[in-house]
Amino acid sequence: MLGAIEAGGTKFVCAVGDEFGNITDVIQIPTTIPDETMTEVINFFKKYSLDAMGIGSFGPIDVNMESPTYGYITSTPKTAWKNYPLVQAIKDAFSVPVGFNTDVNAAALAEATLGAAKGLDSCLYITIGTGIGAGAIVHGKLLQGLSHPEMGHILVPRHPNDKYEGGCPYHRDCLEGLAAGPGIEERWGDKGVNLVEREEVWDLEGYYIAQALIQYILILSPKRIILGGGVMNQKQVFSYIYKYLDELMNQYVNFPDLSSYIVSPVLGNRAGITGSLLLAYQALQDESRS
Ligand code: ADP
Numbered sequence: 001m002l003g004a005i006e007a008g009g010t011k012f013v014c015a016v017g018d019e020f021g022n023i024t025d026v027i028q029i030p031t032t033i034p035d036e037t038m039t040e041v042i043n044f045f046k047k048y049s050l051d052a053m054g055i056g057s058f059g060p061i062d063v064n065m066e067s068p069t070y071g072y073i074t075s076t077p078k079t080a081w082k083n084y085p086l087v088q089a090i091k092d093a094f095s096v097p098v099g100f101n102t103d104v105n106a107a108a109l110a111e112a113t114l115g116a117a118k119g120l121d122s123c124l125y126i127t128i129g130t131g132i133g134a135g136a137i138v139h140g141k142l143l144q145g146l147s148h149p150e151m152g153h154i155l156v157p158r159h160p161n162d163k164y165e166g167g168c169p170y171h172r173d174c175l176e177g178l179a180a181g182p183g184i185e186e187r188w189g190d191k192g193v194n195l196v197e198r199e200e201v202w203d204l205e206g207y208y209i210a211q212a213l214i215q216y217i218l219i220l221s222p223k224r225i226i227l228g229g230g231v232m233n234q235k236q237v238f239s240y241i242y243k244y245l246d247e248l249m250n251q252y253v254n255f256p257d258l259s260s261y262i263v264s265p266v267l268g269n270r271a272g273i274t275g276s277l278l279l280a281y282q283a284l285q286d287e288s289r290s
């Protein structure tokens, strides 16, 4: 049996299940301080005999296995969790292999294995919500270098008519600063969900997402792109993305049909916890190989 934790800034989702994404028990625990939250997390899993555990966590986190702070949540604005050794806390409680990655990488792994890119050895999963994050599958594996990619913070050319300064505390008008949910709200004075009728909102949103996608496509050449997160509930954004992407690409690269190339997730809000189960399964396999 596999254990999975989707560690988020507002709640921890804990589940037990298998590598096919079947979940037999699940619980949600509020994210308060580590002492409280982790005690409840550990109590939940104590009922089960686990073979491995997977964690998809909010970040930034240290995923470099060579690093002395591997498995830590690092520079999060949630100060109680800053420099918290999440993997070690789980290892101390349950002596099992632990897989660890970002929440978005966990979701990417789930969509690639069981969801919208099932059967492909390459894809890009992007979530556009409170922030913007992306996970890439390359040669069947999550792309990782020095650390996990931070594709939400790339710089994109501004729309000439867009006067909004951008909401990223680090870069102001990076992609996340211009196109994540809070940026939409600040620019237009209302939450995205209340702006459905305002075509210019979604046109501009599609413009910025297309600016980012062309960079990702030119660098990674993913076989499919999956766009999730709260903002992408506005399905009309897809047609603007297709329009601007076509213009930007100007027939330089031959795309598959855009409506089957750039798609919605299949697993929806189960992607993160399902991916965490898959991280557990990977950790178990890595352990049995070594
Ligand atoms: P999180 O990123 O915090 O995990 P979400 O992916 O739901 O959660 O993203 C929340 C952001 O998405 C908020 O800024 C919210 O305004 C925006 N959002 C959520 N639902 C919608 C919607 N249906 N239409 C437009 N924007 C939405």
Ligand code: ZN
Pocket (backbone or CB within 6 Å): 152, 153, 168, 169, 170, 171, 172, 174, 175, 176, 177
């Ligand atoms: Zn930024």
